[in-house]
Amino acid sequence: MPRVIFEDIIKSYGKLTVLKNLDLAIDDGEFLVLLGPSGCGKTTLLNLLAGLLDVTAGRITIGDRDVTDLDPKDRGLAMVFQSYALYPTKTVRGNLKFGLAAHKLPAAEIEQRIAWAARLLQIEPLLDRKPAQLSGGQRQRVAIGRALVKKVGVFLFDEPLSNLDAKLRTEMRLEIKKLHDELRSTIVYVTHDQIEAMTMATRIAVMDAGVIQQFGTPDEIYGSPANLFVAGFIGSPAMNLRPATLSVAGGKVAARAAGVDLDVSHYGFLTSPRDGQSVVIGLRPEHFGEPDAAVTDPAGNFSLPVQHSEKTGSDATAYLKFGDGLIATRVDPEQIGRFKQGDTVNISFPQGKLHVFDAQSGRRL
Amino acid sequence: MSTALLSGDARVEAAPRFPRKRKSISGRSIAILVFLSICAAFFCVPLYVIVTTSFKTMEQIREGAIFSLPSPITFEPWVNAWDHACSGIRCEGLKVGFWNSVAILFPSLVLSLTLSSITGYALALWKVRWAGTFLFILFICAFVPFQIIMIPLIILSSGLKVYGTIWGIAIIHAVLSMPFLTLVFRNYYKGIPQEIMSAAMMDSGSFWRVFGEIIVPMSGNIFIVVLILQVTSIWNDFLLGLTFGGLGTQPMSVVLANVVITTTGEAAYNENMAAALLTAIPPLVIYFILGKFFVQGITAGAIKG
Numbered sequence: 197m198p199r200v201i202f203e204d205i206i207k208s209y210g211k212l213t214v215l216k217n218l219d220l221a222i223d224d225g226e227f228l229v230l231l232g233p234s235g236c237g238k239t240t241l242l243n244l245l246a247g248l249l250d251v252t253a254g255r256i257t258i259g260d261r262d263v264t265d266l267d268p269k270d271r272g273l274a275m276v277f278q279s280y281a282l283y284p285t286k287t288v289r290g291n292l293k294f295g296l297a298a299h300k301l302p303a304a305e306i307e308q309r310i311a312w313a314a315r316l317l318q319i320e321p322l323l324d325r326k327p328a329q330l331s332g333g334q335r336q337r338v339a340i341g342r343a344l345v346k347k348v349g350v351f352l353f354d355e356p357l358s359n360l361d362a363k364l365r366t367e368m369r370l371e372i373k374k375l376h377d378e379l380r381s382t383i384v385y386v387t388h389d390q391i392e393a394m395t396m397a398t399r400i401a402v403m404d405a406g407v408i409q410q411f412g413t414p415d416e417i418y419g420s421p422a423n424l425f426v427a428g429f430i431g432s433p434a435m436n437l438r439p440a441t442l443s444v445a446g447g448k449v450a451a452r453a454a455g456v457d458l459d460v461s462h463y464g465f466l467t468s469p470r471d472g473q474s475v476v477i478g479l480r481p482e483h484f485g486e487p488d489a490a491v492t493d494p495a496g497n498f499s500l501p502v503q504h505s506e507k508t509g510s511d512a513t514a515y516l517k518f519g520d521g522l523i524a525t526r527v528d529p530e531q532i533g534r535f536k537q538g539d540t541v542n543i544s545f546p547q548g549k550l551h552v553f554d555a556q557s558g559r560r561l
Numbered sequence: 562m563s564t565a566l567l568s569g570d571a572r573v574e575a576a577p578r579f580p581r582k583r584k585s586i587s588g589r590s591i592a593i594l595v596f597l598s599i600c601a602a603f604f605c606v607p608l609y610v611i612v613t614t615s616f617k618t619m620e621q622i623r624e625g626a627i628f629s630l631p632s633p634i635t636f637e638p639w640v641n642a643w644d645h646a647c648s649g650i651r652c653e654g655l656k657v658g659f660w661n662s663v664a665i666l667f668p669s670l671v672l673s674l675t676l677s678s679i680t681g682y683a684l685a686l687w688k689v690r691w692a693g694t695f696l697f698i699l700f701i702c703a704f705v706p707f708q709i710i711m712i713p714l715i716i717l718s719s720g721l722k723v724y725g726t727i728w729g730i731a732i733i734h735a736v737l738s739m740p741f742l743t744l745v746f747r748n749y750y751k752g753i754p755q756e757i758m759s760a761a762m763m764d765s766g767s768f769w770r771v772f773g774e775i776i777v778p779m780s781g782n783i784f785i786v787v788l789i790l791q792v793t794s795i796w797n798d799f800l801l802g803l804t805f806g807g808l809g810t811q812p813m814s815v816v817l818a819n820v821v822i823t824t825t826g827e828a829a830y831n832e833n834m835a836a837a838l839l840t841a842i843p844p845l846v847i848y849f850i851l852g853k854f855f856v857q858g859i860t861a862g863a864i865k866g
Contacts, residue, residue, distance in 0.1 A: 248759050269766035281756035285778035294774065295764030
């Protein structure tokens with residue numbers, strides 16, 4: 197199965213440039229998720245790969261083939277659309293068949309592939325129905341089936357789950373993951389949902405403003421975000437980002453934020469820290485220690501008043517007043533009842549989980 | 562039966578606790594009703610006169626009571642109008658015109674629907690070079706009155722040796738309706754979700770295959786709308802039939818005019834009325850038949866639901 201390579205891709209509409217000199221190499225059999233907020237260019241990138249849009253400049257290769265100037269049908273791709281885009285006047289069977297008949301496959305082969313996809317996706321009883329007679333989840337399955345029957349090397353998914361309800365979304369997420377494990381084909385999947393990205397991807401490309409901000413495994417993206425955008429975008433509730441000033445004295449490095457000193461001596465700085473440097477420190481809500489209990493190797497201890505708290509069943513978050521802002525900290529939902537507004541809580545943050553970013557460039561230090 | 566059951570059940574219940582106040586008819590709605598009745602009468606009274614007159618004998622018509630009901634009822638005017646009415650020196654009735662109109666209608670329907678739907682499809686869903694300019698020209702053309710280009714068209718059609726033939730009239734109808742119908746189809750096809758077209762491009766990418774297998778089956782509504790529009794305008798057309806129709810190739814509307822205008826002796830009002838009604842019936846029939854086929858929701862189930 198082929199590698200997909202984007203080289204120096206530029207896409208602009210008149211004066212507006214949506215993708216700027218983008219390079220990306222997708223490995224064989226990879227489940228790549230393009231993740232980013234609305235308007236970041238992720239769907240544009242997918243449409244460029246599909247051939248539904250033309251690049252302004254750059255080269256796209258699939259395997260050894262330069263597909264930059266090929267028509268969509270000749271690129272050896274199949275795509276699942278956000279709105280499913282089933283042909284309303286054709287039955288499910290007709291929908292699956294249309295793409296195959298267009299490629300002039302023998303009838304027996306077509307029948308066999310339809311049967312295979314229908315069995316795989318459990319849509320066999322629906323084959324003779326029209327799309328209007330299907331539920332949302334069933335339509336989604338048919339849309340996936342229409343892509344599967346083509347038996348191509350690369351499958352494209354454009355936010356395929358965003359029209360489903362939460363329960364169905366979780367089910368389909370698992371199923372798409374299962375399909376990938378079974379078929380081992382390359383998948384390029386566009387979403388703005390970080391849970392989908394984290395659970396399904398082998399690698400994630402986080403995009404913003406037409407630029408790939410970070411490209412790595414879900415663990416890398418979560419564990420060491422490359423810049424402030426990725427840090428703030430991945431994680432829920434979002435990472436607490438606070439401006440701070442570094443002070444370097446006698447081998448000790450400390451970050452001072454809103455009157456609290458955080459020990460960052462053991463932080464793996466990529467460039468050596470300067471005294472007085474303006475930085476942004478990042479503290480994930482889920483990495484705070486339990487309230488009123490010490491963590492080993494604390495970077496700092498906080499004594500902060502509770503502003504408010506919220507529970508989501510399996511999780512609870514307390515918002516503490518810190519300087520002129522709030523920081524979120526995850527709390528055991530059993531314990532959350534203890535926190536009344538105005539109570540002061542003592543919490544500490546472990547050294548190993550800190551993130552430090554340059555205040556000017558936003559890059560990880 | 563179920564409604565009877567329901568109302569029976571409702572009667573068992575106690576009177577509603579918070580009955581809604583009945584709305585009384587306001588002065589405004591009375592005014593609207595009166596206005597609408599006058600409007601309806603405006604169309605119905607002449608129609609009543611035409612229909613009753615067409616069944617009257619000439620003796621009764623000569624009495625001058627135009628609102629009286631026909632007695633005795635006679636179908637002779639209808640038979641005469643169809644079979645024997647004189648248009649100029651030919652006394653073969655309206656039937657000649659009827660068959661001419663049919664012969665003009667079908668080729669011109671096929672031609673105009675095919676051409677304009679394909680052009681509209683290409684302009685709406687494919688990347689066509691200069692599509693914007695082309696649309697603008699179509700838009701201008703749609704508003705050019707026929708009278709302005711009538712003489713050049715006559716010269717052109719006689720040069721092409723189709724002047725005065727049924728085919729000539731049919732082709733000119735199709736050509737003249739092209740700009741407007743193309744715009745109608747183009748706007749309709751613009752409403753087809755982009756993703757369906759994208760899916761079709763990835764599946765097949767063939768202009769004709771996508772048109773025939775995906776787009777045309779989704780176009781039932783617009784074809785019926787355009788069909789009604791075209792049938793009515795071609796059937797009711799007079800000027801084009803008059804200028805381009807030769808002897809014996811005139812459409813029904815032109816023959817009707819001749820029948821009414823040509824009189825020897827007294828004017829046969831009953832026959833004229835019957836002839837007018839005969840000419841008006843076909844478009845009405847089309848309305849009633851096709852109206853039933855209006856299908857709701859062309860993209861039902863295609864996209865998210």
